[in-house]
Amino acid sequence: MKKFSNRSIVFVFLMVIATMTLQAQKAPQDMNRFIDNLMKKMTLEEKIGQLNLPVSGEITTGQAKSSDVAQKIRTGQVGGLFNLKGVEKIKDVQKLAVKESRLGIPLLFGMDVVHGYETVFPIPLGLACTWNMAAIQQSARIAATEASADGISWTFSPMVDISRDARWGRASEGSGEDPFLGGEIAKAMVKGYQGNSMANKNEIMACVKHFALYGAAEAGRDYNTVDMSRNRMYNEYLLPYKAAIEAGAGSVMVSFNEINGVPATANKWLLTELLRNQWGFNGFVVSDFTGISEMVNHGIGDLQTVSARALNAGTDMDMVSDGFIGTIKKSIQEGKVSEETVNTACRRILEAKYKLGLFDDPYKYCDVKRPAKEIYTPEHRAIARKIAAESFVLLKNEKNTLPLRKQGTIAVVGPLANTRSNMPGTWSVAARLDKSASLVEGLQEVLGKKANVVYAKGSNLMEDAAYEERATTFGRSLNRDNRTSKELLDEALKVSANADVIIAALGESSEMSGESSSRSNLDMPDVQRTLLKELLKTGKPVVLVLFTGRPVVLTWENEHVPAILNVWFGGSEAAYAISDVLFGDANPSGKLTMTFPQNVGQLPLYYSHKNTGRPLSEGHWFEKFRSNYLDVSNDPLYPFGYGLSYTTFKYSNVSLSSATMNSNGELTASVTVTNTGNREGSEVVQLYLRDLVGSITRPVKELKGFNKITLKAGESKEVSFKITPELLKFYNEDLQFVCEPGDFDVMIGGNSRDVETAHFTLNP
Template sequence: MKKLIVALTIIFTFPAFAQQKQKISTADQKMNTFISQLLSKMTLDEKIGQLNLLTGGEATTGSVMSTDVESKIKKGQVGGMFSFTTPQKIRKAQEIAINQTRLKIPIIFGQDVIHGYKTTFPIPLGLSCTWDMSLIEKTARIAAIEASADGLNWTFSPMVDISRDPRWGRISEGSGEDPYLGSKIARAMVKGFQGDDLSKYNTIMACVKHFALYGAAEGGRDYNTTDMSLDRMYNDYLPPYKAAVDAGAGSVMVSFNDINGVPATANKWLLTDVLRRQWGFNGFVVSDYTGVNELIDHGLGDLKTVSALALNAGVEMDMVGEGFLTTLKKSVQEGKVKESQVTNACRLILQAKYKLGLFDDPFRYCDEERAKTEILKPEHLALAREAAAQSFVLLKNEKQTLPLKKKGTIALIGPLANSGPNMPGTWSVNSDLNNTLSLLEGMKATLGNEVKILHSLGSNLIDDAEYQQRATMFGRDIQRDNRPEEEVVKEAVNLAKKADVIVAALGESSEMSGESSSRTNLEIPAVQQRLLKALLKTGKPVVLVLFTGRPLVLNWEHENVPAILNVWFGGTETGKAITDVLFGDVNPSGKLTTTFPQNVGQIPLYYAHKNTGRPLEEGKWFSKFRSNYLDVSNEPLYPFGYGLSYTSFVYSDMKLSRTSFKPGETITASITLKNTGTVAGKEVVQLYIRDLVGSSTRPVKELKGFQKISLNPGEHKTINFSISAEDLKFYNSDLKFLAEPGDFNLYIGGNSRDLNMLKFTLTK
């Protein structure tokens, strides 16, 4: 047994993610000298104090609140604070740290700046559907400018968890199911937040979360356990975290879940062997909200025991739980924690503060003039409107129902038609919910008197009033109509009969996805479905404007509704952006980054699945003794990468520069894209590769490149992709990162299903 443990340790510690030795710059030498001198003056109590992260009490993500904060700052027992904003409040807290503590060590101030600050952008899942890295980076840059103007210097973002289970509510906070795309977005977000110099006054430190594998929680139930092979970890789930680390993210947040029996917060293999030794991460690690304390319920011991486990595993900062603050000194005295471990944790936190420039000027983020002039600027709102419109995915458009004409009468009906507070989406804790335009208000503001708009609630969000209350927390209330349902629907139908077209604003409320919002039924709530059916019976054209934070089951809607526009939750400018797309001022170009299933029983369903020894023959629905279902096909309702446009695109003339190459060389794949429609549009051209024979089983296809192309009507363009052996690498069963010689299929098209194919060979 001992030999087995040693062997596993070797495998886990030394795969191809090798730590690189780096030369120490003059600036780093200066920083290290400063920090070492400061540490030499610090007592053990003062070092432990730096490891303590408290909440300011303005907003929380858990049930525990920090108490007696001012007194703890004076005692040097606070290293960081979060959910505490405005330059005035932050200056007051910082003044206590600087003026009333022995060593005058500044505090770092964080916040959940997830998809924008005051200017809110689409939820991350929606933003990922733009497939536009420049746009995504700009949204993070604006978020950093606004957050830093309001006193903050640290964000708990980006959330880069891969998720292939839409039952999990937090799928809304990530970038979908694909590691390649997720890695690209992780890099863009880190660069947007941190810029090229963290000491600049308008940058903030990124915190990559949730490390690791949180998006694969069993049953899609939040905080649940995760059990996964190393093959899947290294090839599918870890890449976006590593991409963010490689991009220079200053901090990492640990996930709530356990990983193969060891909770992430106490998982030394994850936090020390992988993160530090293999990837060379040199920032600091923070727990999630009371994550250290929750190790008790995981069954690992009392608070003193689990606090020691977390620190020894590689957690440097304890969020809210105060287990480090109250137990580590005793653990050091008992020899269960080395003082050098505490010192190293403190060093990493002090380095972060140094890089942010807080030792040069603790009040650099407390400029009240910036708070007045750099938040909700017109150019920020303009980008929010553009990002929202680019994130929308047109799922269906029968008989060119969309775009609508700017004339006549529109019936806007549904519980989400006039709910401004729901438009920013989940995890928009800094948004001004009272001043966010609803779809109704956005249409009126955008269209003026061009179109007559009739409005009716039509139905409640959910039949069950208690369920609706759970789904509209944190100020996202949607009015309930307590009249009999038949009366409410009849009123809406009578209104709809007076209109030329019906726009049904239906789906989830913003808090039906996000943290602690897992669902087992992914259909539109039944009461809304009944309303939709009644509206269709009027014979009027119906457009379903679908609000959601996750893939939903839309079989009936797809079969019966003429047009479906998935708008996710678009942020501050949602109402205006939806109007832009509905009426053709913007041509939708969003492409799905998650697979939409036909039913919940297919989950997990994702495009890059492995083949089986008994795959279903192509084109067949069912075959006995093959890998399939009796009651439904293996196919999704909408595949990864899918999205329609108001124009049409044709792919042709696909070529390879040559059909074989060797490591160190490249080949070029090209294809011609033509806009064959009548309006300008954008298409995301996607490149997939399949490794046909490998030492380990390989996915049926993997995304390896994409380009977003704009074309005018009749215009065509040749799109080129360069492919090298680097694009073909994967982690084999020995966790070696390599490209194996052999035959490959190469696919190019507009989604993961509808593709053109050629073959090539990588030679030895």
């Protein structure tokens, strides 16, 4: 074997680095040259056509339809399609574009791959409750693998909207109320979808949505007005979008709401000044479903006017409205839009296709052999089952009711106990709903002959049949039972009479959260509450397995039910994951990423609020002429970051490496965490900071770090956080990102309420 000298090895290494650098420099030049040549051949109509995104296949949002799609593809009037499922279908349509259009420009194929493809992971709010960035990235990687195997090159995810009002149904699609955590999750999702460069066949383009502020809709009513100061935008809502852009997200979707009186889809400050000029985004911007034509209802012009405003503002692609292909040429002729603006938008779409490798191989995502090998595989399902179990949040466990023993007779009661279609949760558009086991089926399979599982529906979802129909759309029907509520209840009590324990599967159906699923009352639905009360009267142990896509009001349940396990909607493997946790094969470790209120009147409610000039004194419930309610305390039912385990953890006092820090220095905050229980468990150690005096008012605490650790029974571990000036920065009154000297609190604990505190001073 030939030996090489160290000098030779160094030379080869340097040559490799030089080659890679040259290729990196060359790639944009190659792309620009290719697109320049292509655009010289394109007519104005073909350029506008690249900006058109009609819907195909199942319509999963809105009511609009685009007709004659095939003919538009042949004439170069389509840039992409979305919600067409199946690699064979997609390949046929791609052939139409490549073989039958004049220039053969390939199409983008998008889909709402929000929390998995056919292997479905927990809804995003549930995923966030794992606080496990590696798991979240892995879920996106598997979703990209499966979607790309079925022809999809573009996903409308991640949804990174901050939501602090549980009435808003789309809280289920996001990561919760906190911008720091939301930013970390946004980066993990983008990395999972896009990989390193989108060069591989199992990497697809991410689309960050909904830009911006969509989660702050007034009254929690979907699509409603958003109105807030720039300061609040920058400090509390924009960070996750910015994090996703910095992670390299290839596209951005505009939100439906208005901002400062201008709909986001036509908001030039938002899409050009902020997104492109301040943040340096160089991908493309797509409207949401009919987002352009909906601006007519906002009252800012007819279709031609709003289409021109959207394009001039920086919206590059029109989803479904047909506003660009129908009016932009006329607007150019009238001088309302420049051809250069069309060229810029067209170039951005073509660049996306180039980066995805579609010009090199239009059928990159059309290997018909991949689906059988890469979709809904045993490996993917096993990972989804593990992640689902990690997302569940144990809210209460009086007298160690959980975990249950695998023995005796177990009654499973409730309208959500035996439904397959509701298990994956909202926005699981590619899921095969008949494949997901119901909770009853999952329990029976896991327990086998060790225990007897009996079932009764117990009640319908709610007494109001029309309400139930609204809450079970998109094939998620619970097959409403026409028996009376008393007949259903009597059956449940009869089935439960000989049971050793009762599992009550109650809460929301999957479509009670999600798009256009706002709720003004978040209490347990009427007949379900009645059922739960009667089950408790039996005197048997009752475990509430709560299905929900948002924080709900559980004040009565928390007072009366011995054990509450929030399972969100855990995806295609939810039934097995719930079984794993109920019987102790997995120890729950989920922590809430949205605050649970005592009642809906407290909303919006979030941990990182600011003090008023008349704050309630610590330890008090009510004081006259203080900021509080007459009828309820200011406290949440369950705080942000909260979640129990089958073991217990004890925190030491916080230790700081120094009591002072310079503006260019750092310090370390440490705490020792001990597992004081009798089984192994995982704990999310959370770091919060408070700026005690600022040039503008500052929150009472802000999450600035977290570390998920696993400890054996009796084991202790020191957990340390590095505190740098970067963590102390905020946007001041002039929107300058600054770090101001002064005093700070450092808080570390297992949730935002129960923390140990230390203090340091930042010197000038």
